[in-house]
Amino acid sequence: MMKIIIILQLAFFIAAAPLLNGLITKIKNNLRLRKGQSIFQPYYNLAKLFAKGEVVSETASWIFKVAPWVVFSATLSAALLIPVFIFASPAHRLGDFLALIFIFALARFFLALAALDTGSSFGGMGSSREMFISGLAEPALCLVIFSLSLQFGSTDISAFSGMHRVSVSSVVAALALFLVTLAETSRIPVDNQETHLELTMAHEAMVLEYSGPSLALLEWSAHIKQMIFFFLIAQIVFPISLPFLGSLVQTSVWVICYLARIMVIAVIVALVEVSVAKMRLFRVADFLGFAFVLGVIASVCAILGV
């Protein structure tokens, strides 16, 4: 049974993650008075990239070639750590919420190394910025987890899936997690996915040297990572205690609920991206500092039991 769940969940993340990105792009474009590309565009992009050849810098070592696979598989294993179809994460024996952070850190570490590997100045800039940003995002993320584990008595994500109540603590934690998500998914105001300006990029600068299938893997990983974060937020602020498996009605209600709550987050992210300017690089410290403070407040609330 668990095997089926694992396969189902992996397939779900791999298949649906690009769609979520396409959806956000579509909403953003519509908000900007534009028709916008199709929501399936990310799939076309991936298909295009997989069909293409690859150019690898002569100075690049094996790290450059391995990194996309490390990032992709790390992201996929992270996807198994969160509960979606059942009230437990399919790979809960693998680790808890903290493991999730470390798995993401592993992916980031390899990507930063690979960006340095080619010797391009943009890669170096991207790596240093990404490390700067993630160094600030991680503590905030840790505090979010602490506040949740204080509430539910475990760092295992399964512990708070299927919970019924929404407390002050979890709302504040979700807000902090939302800010961290903007940073982790390289969105405005921290980074800008859409920009063509090499000098302003953080995440995009790291993958600038990649092409073809490797680039596709990295983009796909980014989509999946984004979906993981969205699911976590959804889990905290809009908990559903409805099992996926059951009657047809029950399953369809489950699907609609899930879709609805992911849609809400997608709309909020799109609104933020359209209505706010990207901040100066060093202001990101203030932004993520704020997320950290929210994490502290969430923890205090959790201790106070509100």
Place this chain on the structure above:
Amino acid sequence: MDIPTVIARIRNNFPEFSELASAQNYADELNIKVSPQDFKHTCLALHKILPSPVMMLFAQDERAGEGIFRINSVFVDFKNKEWVMVSMDIPPENPCFDSLAKSIYSASLFEREIWEMFGVEPKGHPDLRRLRLHDEVWPKGNYPLRKDFQKVEPGDLSDYKFSRVEGEGIFEVPVGPVHAGIIGPGHFRFSVAGEPIISLETRLGFSHRGVEKIFEGKSCLEAVRISECVSGDASFAHSLAFTQAAEKIFGIQIPAAAAYSRAIFLELERMYNHVNDLGGIALDAGFSFPAAYASVIKEVILQLNARLSGSRYLRKINAIGGISIGLDETKKQMLLSSLKELKRDFKELVKILYSSVSFMDRIDTTGVLRKKTAEDLGVTGLVARASGIPTDLRKYFPGVYKEAKFRMAIQESGDVLARLRVRIFEFEESCRLIEEFSGKLIKGEEIKVNAELKGGSALGYTEGWRGPVLYWLKTDTRGLVTRCKIVDPSFLNWQGLSYAVLGNIIPDFPLCNKSFDLSYSGNDL
């Protein structure tokens, strides 16, 4: 200023000033011809008393007729609404002159240009690297603007040396000439300590097409079309400056209707570019909603241009003697009604920009160009006005702008915000000006044809949206161009950018760059 006053004032600053070889007044130009020994000090004296940066400094190859190279230096006298040109003749056997660059910084680039194009050496110039004829591909000893230049002769090639900043933790970041966006080619070499920029060296010239050479030997009518292609987003300003120079030579007084129509088109060009830049600044700050909004406004103006003149980018309007496309009553009504909508939309755009805390925080104090730096570099136009320098040809050489009571935009802080504010003010002012001018459009002649073609030289100038566009034109007796010197405001302003970004962090460079929005093709010629 009349000639004796000028001489007296020059002599005050430069007692050894000898007899004038010749001096003459022509329209709003005062030409002073001096001996090569006096040239440098005359320029220094004028630079000080007017005060004016070197607006133009260029050479002419007159070896065929007079057996000399001529160097001309143009200054602007805002007080007396006059252009002062100092000339000297250099023997071709030993083509060199004393460099002004160490005393007047704004002369520096012009002298490098003279050296690479004519092989006339500015003695004592600290940096004689070529600007446009890149050493890697253009052999030494080929000077294309000399009249006897036929084709490139083989010769030595060498590498370009960038100035280097060395020290612990200093990195070089080379960017370009190929960029990710659809912009012109330019190479930027940053020296950074972490994120802050210690030094920026800009290397341009990749879109050099030999424009000044192409002009030579063309009839003025044909050359108007070439001038429209010098810098695509300032087509009208360039063709206007060119036609004005030609009309001055031929002694043509253009009809009043044409003068108003030209002013209207010039302001339309300013409007579409300014709103484009507002959108560009917003986009480079990652603020995409107003960027999209601005692109809609720009498109409306471009379509208006097309309906008024048949060209979205205002080409094929200017002609020697006036304009080839008249603005009749229906077009006038269309213009006025579109303007009303544009004003409303623009107000909305400005409101969105100003009311966004994140955007204002981003552009405030970013990319400051201090007034002193701007003055020393000879920065002109919009960028100079944002740094507190009152300079606008529309104010000092008003023409039809006089009766419209033109108001000049000025800001003190010199940052991206100041340049944004200048643009906003100028857009609104342009709307007002067009309304004024269109009220004055009367039915009448739009063009004077059958002008008498003759030889002569004159300066044409206009305040384009970036700043003053200057054309110095010389024709032979058949009315063919023998020398056309073009100065686009970008030429001097590119240096301003190198100074404005110092101390800013690398991710803010695109924002600073967009707030200058300089032309590659106008600079590279």
